[in-house]
Amino acid sequence: xxxxxxxxxxxxxxxxxxxxxxxxxxxYTEKLEKYFPxxxxxxxxxxxxxxxxxxxxxxxxxxxxxAAQTLKSVFGxxxxxxxxxxxxxxxxxxxxxxxxxxxxxxxxxxxxATASLGTTISGTKDTDFESLLKAADAEMYENKxxxxxxxxxxxxxxxx
Numbered sequence: 212x213x214x215x216x217x218x219x220x221x222x223x224x225x226x227x228x229x230x231x232x233x234x235x236x237x238x239y240t241e242k243l244e245k246y247f248p249x250x251x252x253x254x255x256x257x258x259x260x261x262x263x264x265x266x267x268x269x270x271x272x273x274x275x276x277x278a279a280q281t282l283k284s285v286f287g288x289x290x291x292x293x294x295x296x297x298x299x300x301x302x303x304x305x306x307x308x309x310x311x312x313x314x315x316x317x318x319x320x321x322x323x324a325t326a327s328l329g330t331t332i333s334g335t336k337d338t339d340f341e342s343l344l345k346a347a348d349a350e351m352y353e354n355k356x357x358x359x360x361x362x363x364x365x366x367x368x369x370x371x
């Protein structure tokens with residue numbers, strides 16, 4: 212029991228009970244062909260600093276937990292990782308393009324403007340994981356930039 216608890220605390224985030232960065236690193240260090248196609252969804256919360264500043268860190272933590280619960284309900288608990296702060300990633304192995312689009316539409320609908328998402332799906336079996344992460348991350352930051360442009364908020368005041 213102690214060994215299981217120790218392993219859980221090493222691989223899962225305490226606040227959200229999502230897998231953590233270490234678990235992600237361990238999961239995708241091998242060749243990715245067995246996961247093909249592999250989809251990645253990067254998620255970053257919008258306006259968390261504003262929530263923390265105006266309502267306190269407990270409210271900010273509540274926002275993080277709510278986002279994590281939404282991501283886990285849409286993509287499945289075993290596929291969602293908290294990278295740190297307000298950043299999450301969902302990694303979906305062996306998923307078809309239509310199934311991925313459907314899950315993505317559900318996630319966008321449920322998260323609304325509370326999060327910016329970036330996505331990608333492997334095109335070939337030899338696509339490396341780092342390339343997928345970079346592509347999804349770049350799209351996420353572009354969407355986050357657009358959120359701040361559309362809302363007229365000053366990102367420097369509202370980012371970590």
